[in-house]
Amino acid sequence: MNLDLAVIGGGMAGLVTARTAARAGADVVLLEARPVVGGLVGWHWVAGIDLDAGAESFATRGGHVAALAEELDLPVVTPRPAPARVLHAGRLHPLPATGVLGIPTDLEAPGLLEVLGPAGLDRARADLSLPIEPSTAELTLAELVTSRMGPAVLDALVRPIVRGVHSAEPEQIAAEVLLPGIAARLQAAGSLTGALRQVRAAAPAGSAVAGIDGGVHLLPAALERDLSARGARVRTASPVRTLRRGADGWQLTGDTWQLGARQVVLACPPQAWGFLGESDDEDLTVLAAAGRAWPEPQTADLLTLVLRAGDLPEHDRAGTLVAEPGHGAKALTYTSAKWDWVARAAGGDRVVLRLSYAGGILTAGTQAELGLRDAARLTGTPGPWPAEALQGMARSTLHPPAPAWASAAAREPVQAAAGRLVGLHLTGAWWCGTGLAAVVAHATRTAGETT
Numbered sequence: 001m002n003l004d005l006a007v008i009g010g011g012m013a014g015l016v017t018a019r020t021a022a023r024a025g026a027d028v029v030l031l032e033a034r035p036v037v038g039g040l041v042g043w044h045w046v047a048g049i050d051l052d053a054g055a056e057s058f059a060t061r062g063g064h065v066a067a068l069a070e071e072l073d074l075p076v077v078t079p080r081p082a083p084a085r086v087l088h089a090g091r092l093h094p095l096p097a098t099g100v101l102g103i104p105t106d107l108e109a110p111g112l113l114e115v116l117g118p119a120g121l122d123r124a125r126a127d128l129s130l131p132i133e134p135s136t137a138e139l140t141l142a143e144l145v146t147s148r149m150g151p152a153v154l155d156a157l158v159r160p161i162v163r164g165v166h167s168a169e170p171e172q173i174a175a176e177v178l179l180p181g182i183a184a185r186l187q188a189a190g191s192l193t194g195a196l197r198q199v200r201a202a203a204p205a206g207s208a209v210a211g212i213d214g215g216v217h218l219l220p221a222a223l224e225r226d227l228s229a230r231g232a233r234v235r236t237a238s239p240v241r242t243l244r245r246g247a248d249g250w251q252l253t254g255d256t257w258q259l260g261a262r263q264v265v266l267a268c269p270p271q272a273w274g275f276l277g278e279s280d281d282e283d284l285t286v287l288a289a290a291g292r293a294w295p296e297p298q299t300a301d302l303l304t305l306v307l308r309a310g311d312l313p314e315h316d317r318a319g320t321l322v323a324e325p326g327h328g329a330k331a332l333t334y335t336s337a338k339w340d341w342v343a344r345a346a347g348g349d350r351v352v353l354r355l356s357y358a359g360g361i362l363t364a365g366t367q368a369e370l371g372l373r374d375a376a377r378l379t380g381t382p383g384p385w386p387a388e389a390l391q392g393m394a395r396s397t398l399h400p401p402a403p404a405w406a407s408a409a410a411r412e413p414v415q416a417a418a419g420r421l422v423g424l425h426l427t428g429a430w431w432c433g434t435g436l437a438a439v440v441a442h443a444t445r446t447a448g449e450t451t
């Protein structure tokens with residue numbers, strides 16, 4: 001007998017899809033290749049503390065993630081308000097507190113002159129007087145920012161944020177994707193500064209991000225428990241090996257099992273679609289080929305350091321983004337200054353920092369030295385930190401997929417092929433965009449399409 005729904009992939013997208021369908025009364029199985037659910041939302045154990053080793057916060061827009069956490073009895077917490085900095089031209093500068101994606105909304109803000117230089121600031125201020133082009137709807141984020149405010153704003157402020165948050169270059173993303181409605185607002189407001197002030201005014205009051213007391217990694221674990229309590233089957237260490245259309249839905253096989261389901265959700269990215277394999281089903285073959293053409297994922301390394309307190313000169317910063325590409329860390333978060341729960345877990349005599357790197361830079365032999373060097377550089381500490389300051393360290397390597405907006409040319413064939421496969425649905429960050437806010441909202445909608 002066929003189940004109602006098989007969900008392939010036990011990251012946040014698959015877990016939320018499965019739970020939403022199970023709540024609506026569907027008979028659901030979730031299949032996850034790895035021994036644990038969560039996917040990119042994981043944890044690592046550092047000097048006796050369980051710390052997030054992937055997502056550590058979520059955007060509060062839409063309210064979907066906070067609502068989910070509350071349903072699962074996980075306390076939502078807000079980070080301590082703290083300014084962030086950017087490392088640009090070898091110096092640390094404050095990021096404008098009222099910016100949107102790093103784009104300043106107040107061109108008189110203190111610190112802007114320092115980071116942009118006199119010519120860069122003058123060019124940014126030209127935004128207030130330049131005429132609005134009739135069509136800005138098709139512009140990339142880079143084109144929008146450069147045409148209104150010049151290259152200094154793009155390179156010093158916007159690029160490090162887009163790289164750090166979306167693992168992409170501003171040249172790769174349409175402005176409308178990250179700033180929905182920006183073209184219309186620009187026409188109405190007459191300047192980018194004015195348009196972004198409207199965006200800020202329209203955002204809900206309060207912090208733009210929130211976290212979970214104890215870590216965001218508690219979310220997948222709680223979702224798994226909730227699914228099991230609702231009678232859904234969660235099968236970990238169960239990679240799907242083949243997916244085929246059957247007489248009444250879909251047939252799935254793994255290493256030692258097979259099952260049938262009327263509907264199937266692909267909640268894993270195209271790089272994992274080996275299960276579509278070679279078959280005589282033309283539509284599946286077309287989907288498999290479209291998946292193979294998807295942009296390659298970028299590997300990322302997260303390095304968490306637990307350090308002796310007292311070596312760090314200041315603790316009131318959210319972190320530092322790096323503007324220049326290079327071989328060091330691309331961002332640092334003062335985790336114990338940002339989250340009360342981390343400060344409590346670390347105790348008064350230790351601090352926790354998290355560094356993120358592009359994949360392939362760190363090795364087991366070099367990570368301590370590079371981590372200490374970058375931690376000093378990005379916190380503004382003179383000289384390298386002493387090796388004895390290091391109380392514990394852990395590295396997690398992640399393979400985030402290229403999200404769909406990275407290439408319209410990749411998205412359209414997948415959309416077309418999937419559209420011909422009745423009962424097959426797509427969800428996940430690779431499809432709807434990076435970040436838990438987008439993933440949870442899309443997965444909830446996808447589950448609705450299966451019932």
Ligand SMILES: Cc1cc2nc3c(=O)[nH]c(=O)nc-3n(C[C@H](O)[C@H](O)[C@H](O)COP(=O)(O)OP(=O)(O)OC[C@H]3O[C@@H](n4cnc5c(N)ncnc54)[C@H](O)[C@@H]3O)c2cc1C
Pocket residue numbers: 008009010011012013014031032033034037038039040041053054055056057058059238239240241267268269272275300302356398399400427428429430433434435436437439
């Ligand atoms: C370093 C880093 C930091 C981040 N920080 C934040 C943050 O602070 N805030 C935020 O909102 N977002 C953050 N994100 C993004 C966020 O983590 C992701 O957008 C989200 O977790 C993606 O979830 P997903 O379910 O779409 O994909 P994934 O988590 O990749 O899940 C896909 C799952 O499919 C499974 N799978 C693959 N093949 C098979 C198969 N054949 N059979 C069965 N299962 C299979 C995989 O094992 C995996 O568990 C961060 C991402 C990274 C990489």
